[in-house]
Amino acid sequence: MxxxxxxxxxxxxxxxxxxxxxxxxxxxxxxxxxxxxxxxxxxxxxxxxxxxxxxxxxxxxxxxxxxxxxxxxxxxxxxxxxxxxxxxxxxxxxxxxxxxxxxxxxxxxxxxxxxxxxxxxxxxxxxxxxxxxGQPLLPKTDFTSAEMRGELVIAAPADKVWESLTDSGQASAWFGYPIGIEPWVGGRYAMGGFESGHAAKVVDLDPGRRMSVDWGPIGVTTWELAESQGKTTLTFVQSGFDEQNPPYSAWAGSVSGLAELRRFHEMADWQPIWLSVEVPGMEPLTA
CATH class of the missing domain: 3.30.530.20 (START domain)
Known part of the structure; x- marks a missing residue:
């Protein structure tokens, strides 16, 4: 075992x-x-x-x-x-x-x-x-549904949230794992960094507002931003997957990272909650 x-x-x-x-x-x-x-x-x-x-x-x-x-x-x-x-x-x-x-x-x-x-x-x-x-919770994964959509309100302006979603260094920091991002249509979105040899593809991008990444069989992730009174509502959706076999694991992993995105923006002395994450088959991640 x-x-x-x-x-x-x-x-x-x-x-x-x-x-x-x-x-x-x-x-x-x-x-x-x-x-x-x-x-x-x-x-x-x-x-x-x-x-x-x-x-x-x-x-x-x-x-x-x-x-x-x-x-x-x-x-x-x-x-x-x-x-x-x-x-x-x-x-x-x-x-x-x-x-x-x-x-x-x-x-x-x-x-x-x-x-x-x-x-x-x-x-x-x-x-x-x-x-x-005492913070609002992220959407739990509904294992009886093929609908994968949620929202998160972040107390930061949209341009700052956009930067943290599309800049490789910032995204790697709050997600707690290397991410290589080329923020243009046709660019790579590489979990594990560009050296990992595996990358999804940016298929839609409206700078400062919306980005979609195609992961292949598990579908397309879309992040969309809307600002109001200095706060940003981040809407995230997974689409284009086999509804008979929804990508629950990938969805839960993606959503879990957004908790740190919110803390990254809202805490002046931000530190990630994760002390270490040992992923079988990968090097442990340590904050």
Whole structure:
């Protein structure tokens, strides 16, 4: 079996508040899942349209204490294991480490249910951070729908947001992974940088307002900006994909990065929430 996927995130709340957000059903329904039932130390279940294979609960609690929990999660007929560990960094900040078994890079790009866990957890933890900071959440992935569209309001002018979406250095900083961008029609949009050898293509561009990138089988991502009273509404849409096999993993990954885009613009002393992101098959990313 492959090594577990590890995500580490700094949360702006003390351990007790983070533990409550991880275990209180009312809070979990805000940032994680549509339906939640928790009775510690025996039960930890979540399901619904925002959960992979969410037709019914498939979790089995293995352990819970004041510094984390661990549960088995049956997906694709395989019993995976998910763990949360909490460590106080300071009186007001907590480092959460998530480990998820049975995820590797091949699974992540295969379109399997297990493969979506990598970006499902990235988006979920980004929403946990937003919840703890009192910020609006990003759209959760609806695993029952083929519609992929959302909005995000950023307290910054549109020209600044546009620059951060189209400048390679800024995009790499807030997304937490190298991105090479040629901001013109026909230009490359390369996750991993231009040296990676793989690039999507910019297929539409209205400078300062709209950009569309064609990723091939997973469709076209379009970002559109509209400014009002010094704030920018970013609308993001995925289109042109096989609606019988929606690219849930790619969508969740793309949306999860936008949480840092908002923080990048709105925090004077911005630091990414991600302390490290270990992606199987790739070098770990470290802030």
């Amino acid at each position: 492959s090594e577990p996927m590890i995500l580490r995130v700094r949360l702006a709340a003390p351990v007790e508040a983070v533990h409550r957000a991880l275990t209180d059903p009312a809070e979990l329904r805000v940032w994680l899942a549509e339906h939640v039932e928790v009775e510690l130390p025996t039960r930890y279940e979540f399901w619904g349209r925002y959960t992979p294979e969410g037709d019914a609960p498939h979790q089995r609690l293995l352990h819970a204490d004041d510094h984390g929990l661990r549960f088995a999660w049956l997906l694709d007929g395989v019993e995976t294991t998910t763990g949360f560990t909490l460590e106080a960094e300071s009186r007001d900040t907590t480092v959460l480490t998530l480990d998820q078994s049975h995820v590797d890079f091949a699974e992540a790009i295969s379109g399997s249910t297990i493969g979506v866990l990598q970006t499902f957890w990235a988006l979920s933890l980004a929403n946990l951070a937003a919840h703890l900071e």
